[in-house]
Amino acid sequence: MQLTVGPIQGFWDAGLWSAFYERLAETPGISRVVLGELVCSKRLPFYQTRLPDAVAQLLAGGKDVALTSLALITPLKRERRMAAELAAMELEVEVNDLTMLAYLPEGARFSVGPLVNVYNEGTLAVLQRRGAVGVCLPPELSAASVQRICAATDMPVEVWGWGRLPLAISGRCYHARYHDRAKDQCQFVCAEDPDGLAVDTLDDQQFLAINGLQTLSGQCANMAHHLPSLRQAGVASLRLSPQTTGFFEVIDLFADLTSGRIDAEEFCAKALPHAPGGAFCDGFLDGPTGVAWSGARGEVRTQPAGTP
Amino acid sequence: MPEALAPLPEHRAIPRMPALLALGVRLAPYPPGDMLLTRLARKILARNPGVLERLGSYRRSRFVLTASDVPVSFLLDLTRDLPAVSLHRDPPAGDARISGSLAVLIGLVHGVWDGDALFFSRDLTVEGDTSAVLALRNAIDDAELDLGQELATFAGPLSGLARRLIEGVERTTGVPLTRSGAVR
């Protein structure tokens, strides 16, 4: 099982951003890195000039590198220009909005990101015919769907392995709304919460997290318990989603887990202190809900009140 | 981030069942009432097989309808092949219970009010299996039932008179006793 580091979802300080990729380039155990701006086109100018160096370092470190598209491309000139520029680059593009298919030249090789709705083998086959060479499946998929898609394709299939889940994308900025600002005058307030801002229920149940235009899970997805079944299904790699602290410890733990040096229980115990939100979930794979956790109950900070 | 709801538009008035009519329903002897309502339900369901089809997996449910202003509860029991209706002073056990004023319940059957709107305004409350209630609501809405018309036919040769009587009561009380084509 290989390990991929997905694009940073939050808005990070540029210095921290550069240091992160510099260190990642030197980190063993990671075979592939997808970077670039996924969530908000207004963030890109803050680190755009640093991208070429980061890419060069990662390539020199022996990683496969791909650049992500935005998750939602709107009619804004800025966003359409970003898409055109991305398609014109020499690097592999990870498509996270199908708009990229309109920009990628015929025959260009690309990969499909977790925010493209690949729910079945038919859709993946269409994408493959258009040049897709790999896919990270949407986190919402069940284990049965993952298995069936793997069985039907010769492409390497990746599954979300760690990190707050990307649950929704909107035209509205929830960080700006929370701070009573208009989206156009957001003053980049989402930078205050680079790993997401927790949203709890009125009964203090841990629930979601906001990241600008994006809504994340409150809990941290952790697919450690599913590693054997994912392997058996033919999943080629796990995606780890970056976080500002503890991420390199998490990478080391995943390297130990996938090589069999530690088991899932030990992994979970050691990884919990590094989990954003301080709790795990892994229920999208085998239910009953996405927020469900297959491990010991005591590991989860807050349980739902009431009955369904 | 808005912290409170804006004031809501004033809610339309739902007519109250006139005290005398409510008293009549409350004092109606139960066994004959059960028989009449069971006959009515069987007749309606036989004439509208789509209702049970639409209920799908809720085809064998027990629905409790509570007219909270009377107060009286109707149990629509679909567990056996032949449906049965019975009247109860206290709400009996069931898979789902719908409560509202008698006028709301009758109006809902006749498509006078939108179930969602009544639900949001709390003129209607639901307990138990919400999906079963949704299925019943949708099945009944599709059947375009007319309880007034059905009841009137029980009067046999006097059905014309009964129909006019029901329409008269509807006009004076505002309680929708017959089918309607519009939301009030």
Added chain:
Amino acid sequence: MMELVCPAGTPASLRAAVDAGAHAIYCGFADDTNARNFPGLNFSRREMAEGIAYAHARGAKVLIAINTFPRAGEMELWHRAVSDAATLGADAAILADLGLIAHAAERHPSLRRHLSVQAAAANPDVINFYASAFDVKRVVLPRVLSVEEIATINRDIDVETEVFVFGGLCVMAEGRCSLSSYISGKSPNMNGVCSPASHVSYVEEGGDLAARLGGYTIHRTPAQAPAPYPTLCKGCFKVGARTGYVFEDPASLDASQLLPALSRAGVTALKIEGRQRSRAYVAQVVRNFRQAVEALAEGREVPVGALARLTEGQAATAGAYNKIWR
């Protein structure tokens, strides 16, 4: 005149909408293939055939929504829905899944294809891609765009656009949201339901009514206040020291005052949400909007309809159509 596309969850609603002046009805089969897969709702094949006959006899069109994403290994159910839509003589199929659209274009080329809002096609480039690759004739625009952006899109594309003007309001890009399955295990994309009734509970606690979804508290209202349905994205939550409607107020969409602007923006069709609403509700909303589009076509003032009290008994918003919404 702008085309009025109206919802029907049952055959009775279809007839009511046609009689009230709908130009087109959209509806779905009673299974996982459509995004309003609620108990007791939707059409059998026989009912669909009858509905199409009723509508066609009165000059109205029927568009069949097959707009969930087929489950891996079970695509046959969705393929059959497309094939039946073609056989039954539907005027179009409303599709969201890339694979299903490709399948429909290849196997049923004469069945007109509309791109569902669930595909979240939010810019001219992706719309042109769907048009050139799969000959999609119309796109239902996601509810994240402003009127200005809709005008921009229409300038740069050759296919028709359809926009939502009344009813439920998604705050997320449609088809790109799994909040509901995160909490309840059921999602619009996979199961055709959002915040499903089967997972809703109302509990009275200390004079409050708590509305929960899958055990998570979405609303808490005083005993006599209106009780919004616990739709996940319209709940009241805690963030830091503040409490409020983080994503959206429990409001529904009413863009009736924007009809002239939408017309100027080049919109072909106006869509009313609400396949789950009663036939009487559908008839009333359709009648009001028919009057409005007729007035607009004749250059008259659009009447201020009596629609406010139909908006879920709640506040109404013009949503993203006004740019400030973001």
